[in-house]
Amino acid sequence: MPPINGSDTAWLLISTALVLMMTPALGFFYGGMVRAKNALNTLMMSFSALGFVGLAWAFFGYSVAFGHASAWCGGGEFFFLRGVGLAAQGTIPHLLFFAYQGTFAIITAALISGAIVERMRFGPYLAFITLWSLLVYAPVAHWVWGGGWIGKLGALDFAGGTVVHVNAAAAALACAVVVGSRKDYARTAILPQNVPFTLLGAGLLWLGWFGFNAGSALGANKTAALAFANTMLAPTATLVVWTILDLVRTKKATAIGAATGIVVGLVAVTPAAGFIGPMAAVILGAVAAFPSYFALLYRARTRLDDSLDVIAAHGVGGTVGALLTGILCAKAWNADGADASLHQLGIQFIAVAATLVYSLVATFVIVKLLGFVTALRAAPKDEGLGLDFTQHGEEAYARGEGAILLLDGRSE
């Protein structure tokens, strides 16, 4: 066991903070795309994941993901962080490794919210993301990173193309189907309330993603530098291709398109970041734009109200990234990786398919069971009024005209 390395530890401390910031950033990315009456609710779906999933991760999730019981699921040895101390895990303190991985669990659960915004009751949502992080995210993380069967198979997933993005998107699909579409969906034009929020969110996500991808090298080393450069390069290519597609199709380069293109590029490079060369990352980013771009256009014509397109951005982007990793990876860039081959492509496919199937089925069961216990949806009247007031008793843009102060805190 190598000793703790100061520079590795410093980089992971920063990376952990960067990835934690991605969840509020996601809140703004999503919050800009909903209607003003649901802005706070959408932001809160991300912010509350910080608390609920973060705590579930500390109590149980980390042990399920990184305990050593079997190829399918971790054991209970780290429940309530028992035995997670300052001793070395790799070259960083074990406790830091736990915290870093926790930020991934949080954002993955928050990603799903994009499929059920503007209609799901907040209490059942909190119950759902907490259960999901323990029953779906933690086992899948174990399969790939915790010594489980997908990792042993030789699948390459540098920072979570399957564990985070395919996983969240499959869950999003199940949620959108079980919860059902917004009552106004496909009847009324539902327009974004604040496009600058969405751009702000995309920018902060890109910044945070350097911690997500380059931090996944788990050290301040050559692989981290490679992942860092690729995290810069792939989205640049996706953004350029996305903008050109926009221009060709509508003669207008849209701002939401730019924000989406950046995120799709980041998603696609996530599994590949530390395994492929920089020009390969450019190719990957450029290629990844096409399927997601057209998936978005197609989805909007269907009855599936995946409101903020988690499937098109994260599912399609994550799948394309994971598969291209098998075609573009090169040991010349990372000796711990693999060389491109059809065999590797096959393994990548198995990793994606297994994650997709498990997440889809398990999420479907969790949401259905929750639906038997309590109402998942806000009443149609509450949905009309907006979830900010009905779920949170606040408004994002309260004007305060005609508001009467209640001094005892309750209505008289």
Place this chain on the structure above:
Amino acid sequence: MKLVIAVVRPEKLHEVLEALFHAQVKGLTISRVQGHGGELERVETYRGTTVKMELSEKVRIEIGVSDHFVEPTVNAIMGAARTGDVGDGKIFVLPVEHVYRIRTGELDRAAVTPVGVPPG
């Protein structure tokens, strides 16, 4: 000629417009307003500050119509804007002295008849 003024819930505006267009009512003006009409109070809390919101967001629709169009217009709004709860809004029908169409200088009935429809 009458001026129909309706105050409706903002979340019902889309349905009201659909119903109006369906009833061939095509000239209208809307504004976002705030009002109070005996709805159940909304209590909101911001940190330690709890407030009762006395005014609710509403949309005000103004439509100038010829006499025989009053009923279809009112029916369209009534049907689309109603939820059955307090706060569905009001419809006022007011007499109008004159209406001018600015572009052509047309007066009254000709002025409220949509372009392309012969004044009946």
